[in-house]
Amino acid sequence: MREAATRQQRARLAGVLALLLLSVLSGCASLVPQTMGLREAWPAGVPERTELARVPFFAQQDYQCGPAALAMTMVDSGVQVTPDLLTGQVYLPSRQGSLQVEMLAAARRYNRISYQLAPRLDDLLREVSAGNPVIVLQDTGAGPVVNWHYAVVIGYDYPAGELYLRSGDNSRLAIPFTVFEYTWRKSGYWAMLTMPPDRIPATATEKGYQSAVSAMERVGEPWAAKNAYTALLERWPGNVVASIGLANQYYAQGELPLAESVLRKAAHKHPDSVPVLNNLAHTLSDLGRNDEALPLIEQALRPSDDPFAAAARETQALILQRMSRNQ
Amino acid sequence: MTRTFKNMLCHLIAVAIFIAPFQTSQAGMIGTQQAASITTSADADRSVVINFLQRSQTVSEFQSLGLDAEAATSRVAAMSDGEVSALAGKINAVPAGGDGLVVLILVVFIIWYFAFRR
Known part of the structure; x- marks a missing residue:
């Protein structure tokens, strides 16, 4: 009689635990909707692993991950620049950081086309696999702590479940897709490229790329605008x-x-x-x-x-x- | 009062000098920026004025954050009209990426890390 009651209690407890675990896991899954989406459908034509080992690495000084990240993609796109040179153009001492709009603006001063990606993991993977390192804004804080941080995605290995980032002092940070999406999601999936004026991003839209070129034309040199408009006209x-x-x-x-x-x-x-x-x-x-x-x-x-x-x-x-x- | 006015005037002039070359192309030729942004004739003048004011406001805000006038002006000059209007008045509210310390310390992440990675 007593044994039966205990068994019943245990069964109930197990049921509650199972339910709790299920809700935690499904809660987690809803935190990373795009990673879950990849399980359903991997983007067509994108390889399952790639790494842009050629992208240089600059370790960041103090709070200057913005200039460091920007220097990495810009040197990769053929500009002779250092994080120190960029600090005066993107770093805001009183905010101890760099604003997204300034990251976009600074590259234009070196005749690069800053292209902000659509907020999609698929697009990020497509750009990396097309050879374009991507600057991302993450919130690496936990709970109430907000900690905005720029890093450069240089590769990924989907079967291993990892993305590769140049981040802070780490020249090759391997980070699970789930954790990456959790940190990236809070910036509204913000990501950008710094492209040479004659190369169009793999995921570029006509309108998006046209505004990117015309924004560069304001401060870039004439040859760069000419090359960019020529490329734009060839495509569209x-x-x-x-x-x-x-x-x-x-x-x-x-x-x-x-x-x-x-x-x-x-x-x-x-x-x-x-x-x-x-x-x-x-x-x-x-x-x-x-x-x-x-x-x-x-x-x-x-x-x-x-x-x-x-x-x-x-x-x-x-x-x-x-x-x-x-x- | 007079000082504030003088400051404002200085900003306006500084911005005017910098953006003037971009606003008009050769006399008679319609500039690319204009062709790209203007959709109705009512927009034409208004958007130029609004953008001008927003640029000068953003330059002042950068200066109040410790940048010198020249740096502030050239940094704002590299932004598109849309970017300036999105930023104006919000410099202290938008994210500023800085810290490199990765503080992913929640236990749930550790569980997660071993449970599923993709």
Whole structure:
């Protein structure tokens, strides 16, 4: 009688324990949804293991994992730079760290294209396997302690369940996929690349890459912008901003016939683009071909509410002035 | 009052000098940045003004965090318009990655480490 009661109690206890374990495990699983996702489907065309051993390592000084991480990917992309040089461009002493936006901005000053990845583990793996080391922002703190940290993902071995990072003082930190995702998730899966201007990231989208290039153009050198816009146009020939960007670079360097040829192609694809028509008309006028320029600028002025109508009217006035002077 | 005003004016001028070359291309040619960002004519002027103010605000914030004027200006100049507007007023709230110490000490991680790694 008594024995039976004890057995019943034990069984109940075991049931509670099993339930507890199950809920802890399923709770854990929900902490790393993307790692769980990989169990269902490994991304197509991505190898199961890879490592970019060529990526250099800089051990970080004090709180300067930002400059160190940035230097690693930038040297790998062909820039001669050191963490010390970058410290003055990304480190904020009073915050004892580096902001994400400054990590993106600093690389542009060295003619690199900073590309922020979509917040997906699949994309991170795809970039690493395509040969691009990825800077990630992790929160390596536990519980209430927040500890933001930049590291560089240089490889992974899925069958072994590990990612390889250059992190802090560790030139090759092996970290389980689960732990990595837990720390990475808190930054909203923030990840970036520093690409040479003629190489497009494996996971780049047209819009994302176009904004990345045009952000670099603000502070980069003309040759870099030219190479980047050329690469962008090769991949996405219909991109109107890339056409305008490339043509503006040619124009600024006095290579007007090249600017014309780029804009002609763009005008053929986008006959309603006012900036394209305006810039083409302006270029032709500078080449002394006002007769060809005039109908183009008139075409540009047809939609009167266009944001660039004012610029087009200026160009029209310029063309008419030049024509009357030549008569 | 006068000092605050002078400071603000200095920032505005500093930013103006730096961003002026990027705002307009050759006279008559429409710049790439403009072509990429402007979608309606109402946007055109407003976005230029708003961005100008946000840039100067961000430069001041960087200076209040201990950067000198030149560094602050060139650091803000390397940001895109969208990045500046996302950052303006939030410099102390956004994450700053710094520490390299990996403090993954929770017991659950140890269990996890041995239980499943991928």
